[in-house]
Amino acid sequence: MRQGIRPDADSFVVAQVDGQPLQPRSLTHEWVRVLGKTSLPRIRFHDLAHATQMLSAGVHPKIASERLGHSNIGITLDLYSHVMPGMLADAAEQVDVALQAVISDNRKGK
Incomplete structure (x- = not known):
């Protein structure tokens, strides 16, 4: 405006x-x-917005790929991976938390 x-x-x-x-x-x-x-x-403008929303909301890329009508998940990941860096960081943090819990348990003798 x-x-x-x-x-x-x-x-x-x-x-x-x-x-x-x-x-x-x-x-x-x-x-x-x-x-x-x-x-x-x-790509259609609608697909761009819908894909970005789904991936940003944590929808699994395979599900997003199917909803968008892509023939394989690679197409979805190639086109929309730019919205996933935060998701990748979150995944790395979750793995770190899980590993720290295992390390802590091992130190306590569990």
Whole structure:
């Protein structure tokens, strides 16, 4: 939105300059146009948002892959792994906690 237009509870998240709603096809056409100027693979805008939401929420990549209609999980991981670094750090932390518990138990003779 332009500076000076104050959004309120009825405002659209994505809108035209005058605050009116965008037509969904306008966003899709712009996405395809911008994507066409890059070497990125052609993916639907909806798939990008849905995949990002699922992976960020901790949905297993295999499940996300199936929901997106990808023929294999590698496609999903290749396209959306950028949203997973935090997930990888969380997994590493969980492994560390589990290992520390085993080490602690071994020191106590359990």
